[in-house]
Amino acid sequence: MGVTTVTDVRPTSGADGGVLHTLFRSDQGGHEQVVLCQDRESGLKAVIALHSTALGPALGGTRFYPYASEEEAVRDALNLSRGMSYKNALAGLDHGGGKAVIIGDPDLIKTEELLLAYGRFVASLGGRYVTACDVGTYVQDMDVVARENPWTTGRSPENGGAGDSSVLTAFGVFQGMRAAAQTQWGEPTLRGRRVGVAGVGKVGHHLVDHLVEDGAEVVVTDVRAEAVERVVARHPQVTAVTDADVLVRTPLDVYAPCALGGALNDDSVAALTATVVCGAANNQLAHPGVEKDLADRGILYAPDYVVNAGGVIQVADELHGFDFDRAKAKATLIFDTTLAIFDRAKADGIPPAVAADRLADQRMAEARAARGAVAATR
DSSP, X not given: OEEEEEOOOSOOSSTTOOHHHHHTTGGGTOOXXXXXXXXXXXXXXXXXXXXXXXXXXXXXXXXXXXXXXXXXXXXXXXXXXHHHHHHHXXXXXXXXXXXEEEESOHHHHOOHHHHHHHHHHHHTTTTSEEEEEOTTOOHHXXXXXXXXXXXXXXXXXXXXXXXXXXXXXXXXXXXXXHHHHHHHHSSSOOTTOEEEEEOOSTTHHXXXXXXXHHTOEEEEEOSSXXXXXXXXXXXXXXXXXXXXXXXXXXXXXXXXXOSSSOOBOHHHHHHXXXXXXXXXXXXXXXXXXXXHHHHHTTOEEOOHHHHTTHHHHHHHHHTTOOOHHHHHHHHHTHHHHHHHHHHHHHHHTSOHHHHHHHHHHHHHHHHHHHHHHHHHTO
């Protein structure tokens, strides 16, 4: 196994600030460490990005995806790990943010040998990074990874874990959506509202369950026909449209992006009919400035890393001996956190995404200051 570690992400000399400065986006706070791994025997090519350990060991899932290039994979790891720092901070967890990506099509190259090699890769960080499931990885995969790496969550109950984290992820998104409804319409319910869910996979189909139970009218789409068929079979009153482009143009009260990131871009925001956006996907804003475009159109945006924190709350609880009721109670607080962000955004005259960033930055800065004060007394 070959491992390359990059720890110095400060700007270097030169007109463009240097390649590392560009890659690690130090304009957004920089990354503490990025580790690249290649295991030729198993075919593993992976990246782990640690954005911050100010609050504790970095915690975040492992994404297994057929990226178009290694550069795209690194960029995704950087963006996702930064989001995890903010997510964990606002979820009240004593964890920093990290994320791993494995490059390749999991349907073609995922093997036990590859997952074991990846486990050794994570273990080489000595606990600075705690991994879990993400797109393309599942509970049974984490059971294999855990055979080589003790810092693994999202395992099956039979192997000491909490099982599928998508259950509490969807529950947390629903709590965030209730908070948005309270702010936008005065009641914390989606009853009688039309909600469009883009992506009804691991998380999205659980979200549909909550919405139907709450009395919402639900419209769905997914790139996989079988995912849509499963939801409609379970809830015949749910309707489906062909793709996300059609969904954003469909008359809606709430739009819930629950697939991959970048769903909110110039085109989709301009076409949106919904006045609330609240979904499970990570990194929904395609580029800086989209949050202002949403606010300018009067669309209330629930920051993704706030409302989709239920899963990370679950896997963090697993490290202390998993108790579902305890984890669910903590995920319920996403409602209060989301309301507090909306209130601060209104008071400061800023978009909710900016308000959320400021609150997360404040918690991480306070943790760094406290750590520095302790070090100074030694």
